[in-house]
Amino acid sequence: MGSSATSRNRQGSAGRRKGPEKPVVKAPVYAIRIEQVKTVFAEVQKWKFPADSVLSAWFRMNKSLGSRDRAEVAEAVFDILRNLRRYRQFAESGVGSSLQRLAILGLSSTLGHDAIRAVLSDEENAWLEHLQTIDLNALSPAVRGSLPDWLYEHFSKLDNADSLIAALNEKAPLDLRVNSFKTDRDTVLAAFKDSPAEQFEPQPTPYSPWGIRLNGKPAINRWPLFENGSLEVQDEGSQILGMLVSPRRGEMVIDFCAGAGGKTLLLGALMRSTGRLYAFDVSAARLAKAKPRVARSGLSNVTPVVIANENDARVKRLAGKAHRVLVDAPCTGMGTLRRNPDLKWRQAPKDVAELAALQASILASASRCVAPGGRLVYSTCSVLPEENEQQVERFLQNHPDFTLLHVNQVLGDRCPNLVMENEYLRLRPDVHGTDGFFAAVLERRKKEEVSGPVEGMPANDNRSS
Ligand SMILES: C[S@@+](CC[C@H](N)C(=O)[O-])C[C@H]1O[C@@H](n2cnc3c(N)ncnc32)[C@H](O)[C@@H]1O
Numbered sequence: 001m002g003s004s005a006t007s008r009n010r011q012g013s014a015g016r017r018k019g020p021e022k023p024v025v026k027a028p029v030y031a032i033r034i035e036q037v038k039t040v041f042a043e044v045q046k047w048k049f050p051a052d053s054v055l056s057a058w059f060r061m062n063k064s065l066g067s068r069d070r071a072e073v074a075e076a077v078f079d080i081l082r083n084l085r086r087y088r089q090f091a092e093s094g095v096g097s098s099l100q101r102l103a104i105l106g107l108s109s110t111l112g113h114d115a116i117r118a119v120l121s122d123e124e125n126a127w128l129e130h131l132q133t134i135d136l137n138a139l140s141p142a143v144r145g146s147l148p149d150w151l152y153e154h155f156s157k158l159d160n161a162d163s164l165i166a167a168l169n170e171k172a173p174l175d176l177r178v179n180s181f182k183t184d185r186d187t188v189l190a191a192f193k194d195s196p197a198e199q200f201e202p203q204p205t206p207y208s209p210w211g212i213r214l215n216g217k218p219a220i221n222r223w224p225l226f227e228n229g230s231l232e233v234q235d236e237g238s239q240i241l242g243m244l245v246s247p248r249r250g251e252m253v254i255d256f257c258a259g260a261g262g263k264t265l266l267l268g269a270l271m272r273s274t275g276r277l278y279a280f281d282v283s284a285a286r287l288a289k290a291k292p293r294v295a296r297s298g299l300s301n302v303t304p305v306v307i308a309n310e311n312d313a314r315v316k317r318l319a320g321k322a323h324r325v326l327v328d329a330p331c332t333g334m335g336t337l338r339r340n341p342d343l344k345w346r347q348a349p350k351d352v353a354e355l356a357a358l359q360a361s362i363l364a365s366a367s368r369c370v371a372p373g374g375r376l377v378y379s380t381c382s383v384l385p386e387e388n389e390q391q392v393e394r395f396l397q398n399h400p401d402f403t404l405l406h407v408n409q410v411l412g413d414r415c416p417n418l419v420m421e422n423e424y425l426r427l428r429p430d431v432h433g434t435d436g437f438f439a440a441v442l443e444r445r446k447k448e449e450v451s452g453p454v455e456g457m458p459a460n461d462n463r464s465s
Pocket residue numbers: 256257258259260261262263264280281282283286307309310328329330331362
């Protein structure tokens with residue numbers, strides 16, 4: 001069972017009824033809830049679409065559901081995804097369909113056994129009670145951590161693997177970033193006092209000067225501070241990346257894999273909306289999602305560009321020109337399992353190999369855009385060395401005109417609480433409370449420091465950042 005298995009006994013949508021509640025009206029609500037979780041999970045486990053897309057589509061088809069109904073279904077589905085391997089093992093015993101048993105496990109973990117007891121059969125209740133007696137330490141580590149074998153193989157090679165796996169199976173808090181182009185964190189925290197945000201216990205994040213951590217999952221897109229562009233949702237790890245790229249006013253900066261613009265917005269704010277910030281991506285749909293966010297943020301220095309691939313002619317035209325290039329590479333997302341637990345079930349070993357090849361190609365191509373003396377930052381939201389350190393090491397072997405900077409040196413005194421053991425930024429949920437996140441800062445040598453011609457560097461370009 002999940003950690004909250006016995007702790008809560010919420011009233012579900014029954015809570016919306018007026019007058020005193022009687023147990024007799026609660027039962028059908030949770031019988032319906034079990035069916036709802038089964039319906040959604042049956043769709044999710046086709047592994048065709050991300051779980052949050054499946055849930056959003058189902059909510060759109062079931063508009064009459066209240067926010068508590070939605071939250072209960074979503075929490076149970078995500079709980080099943082986090083614990084799926086363990087739950088499947090548990091579901092081998094018991095009665096009824098395996099889908100029914102998974103739904104019961106998810107709901108008893110998130111709401112507590114007592115909440116659903118009345119709608120379960122005697123056998124089902126006895127089965128749940130028996131499961132409570134199982135010693136989780138007696139399970140194999142891959143079952144206990146609910147990872148497929150191939151992924152457990154990868155994780156088990158990392159430092160303190162058990163602690164990392166356990167932390168990645170927890171729910172994540174919600175991190176917000178204050179848009180420093182519009183306001184500052186103290187002002188937002190003051191505005192949160194006596195507002196609906198207060199119930200989510202807003203706290204400054206420990207490392208990022210722009211971060212606020214909320215306990216819970218409010219619909220912040222209806223908050224005025226979100227609507228006016230003062231706030232964005234962004235994990236603290238991604239915020240720290242802004243300090244590593246550290247773009248300055250008036251510079252030319254490329255966000256090579258900009259997606260829906262999460263990091264673009266941060267870089268644009270750090271540039272105080274000056275200079276030129278190219279937002280590249282191969283996905284027009286993702287870049288389109290950045291548009292309203294850029295509009296809200298008040299930035300006017302962002303130029304979105306849909307590229308065909310990393311070797312697009314528009315990329316080549318910028319050879320040697322950019323002061324800063326960020327490659328926030330497509331990756332397995334294994335550092336974000338707290339938020340996207342379906343990623344561990346939707347990928348296979350071949351995906352790691354394919355992504356690693358794509359990452360190497362994007363990094364090589366993006367590096368050509370960096371001006372002499374300029375900075376290239378490579379990042380992923382993965383914890384796998386194949387996507388991280390090994391990429392950077394291979395890149396450095398093939399690109400002697402780049403050197404690796406130590407992140408402590410780059411961060412200087414801007415992030416005094418954060419000290420890394422070696423050159424790389426390596427964040428983990430069990431150590432830092434962030435998603436798993438990796439970044440490396442590479443600097444292109446100035447022209448006079450390099451002997452012989454260097455690919456992508458214009459003969460007459462002698463700028464430095
Ligand atoms: C990790 S996501 C980027 C997230 C984004 N930086 C943010 O902060 O929201 C990786 C992005 O790389 C894009 N991508 C994939 N292949 C690419 C390529 N060859 N060149 C540029 N971008 C690519 C994907 O479409 C995806 O949006």
